[in-house]
Amino acid sequence: MTVSWEKSCKPLSEGGLDIRSLSTLNESTNLKLCWDLMNSKEDWALLLRSKVIRGRRVISHHIFSSIWSSIKNLFSTIQSNCGWQIGNGYDINFWLDNWCGVPIASQLNIPSHLHANLTNKVRDFILNGQWNFPSSMHICFPQVIYIAEQVTIPFEATKDKRIWLPSNNGDLSFKQAFEFKYGVGQNIKWAKDLWCPDIPPTKSLLVWRILHNKIPTYENLLVRGFQLPSWCSSCNIFCESTFHLFFECSFAMHLWNWLLSIININIQFTNCFDFLKLLDRNWSPQCRIVLKACMFNIIYTIWIRRNHVRFKN
Ligand SMILES: [Zn+2]
Secondary structure, rough: OOOHHHHHOOHHHHHOOOOOOOHHHHHHHHHHHHHHHHHHHOOHHHHHHHHHHEEEEEEEOOOOOOOHHHHHHHHHHHHHEEEEEEEOOOOOOOOOOOOOOOOOHHHOOOOOOHHOOOOOEHHHHHOOOOOOOOHHHHHHHHHHHHHHOOOOOOOOOOOOEEOOOOOOOOOOOOOHHHHHOOOOOOHHHHHHHHHOOOOHHHHHHHHHHHHOOOOOOHHHHOOOOOOOOOOOOOOOOOOOOOOOHHHHHHHHHHHHHHHHHOOOOOOOOOOHHHHHHHHHHHOOHHHHHHHHHHHHHHHHHHHHHHHHHHHHH
């Protein structure tokens, strides 16, 4: 009975094991490679760019390139997630590129079939380091001029820079590519308490499986079609469920009551997560680790004893 691969590949904070999915790693590497192709000044990128990029589009015919065949589908992803930092304005399409927050063509709702005619570069409207629009633009598109004039033209005309919008520094690192491909998950409160260098991972792993309800107790095996003796091996009275075995059975209660009496807390467990509430108190860091180790060892002991009774009589 295993936790799904998808869950295992989540970060620790989201209840996973922080295993990197190979397919997501591959997609992230390809995204980074596509970014490098579009921005690098290295020979391989200059050569491949000259072969596959035509203005704002990419070629649709086949070429013999293992790199290109892997990344050609990511070109649109890069384009829709990047913006431009104006330098000399030579590389930026005034209407279609995102250099002022949202592409001007989108702000004006210009239909896509007209986009091929919108070929002006930003440099066409810059003169001596100032915005310079023809009088027809002032009459027909005053709002466009207003939008443009919110953007400051740099004093020193450098090369235009493509920036990756989801990142803070504008560059796309491999880490950011992975985060982009993986997406943002939801943190789980209990997840951060499971893993700790002072507790052996085998014990943390058992607790992790319990919290994911992936322990082969009778109740869980029955759902999967296994017909086995149903009684709890510890008490031989009740049906064995995960909650019963670890938190309700007389043997488990004996151990938990022993711990609760030492830390002087009275709590009734109603589900498999309640024991983590013990950690919510205002413990010092050292006490917290000791308490956590005790809790995990109780759970581990219950499981080892149950398997010993069941399989070794
Ligand atoms: Zn029992």
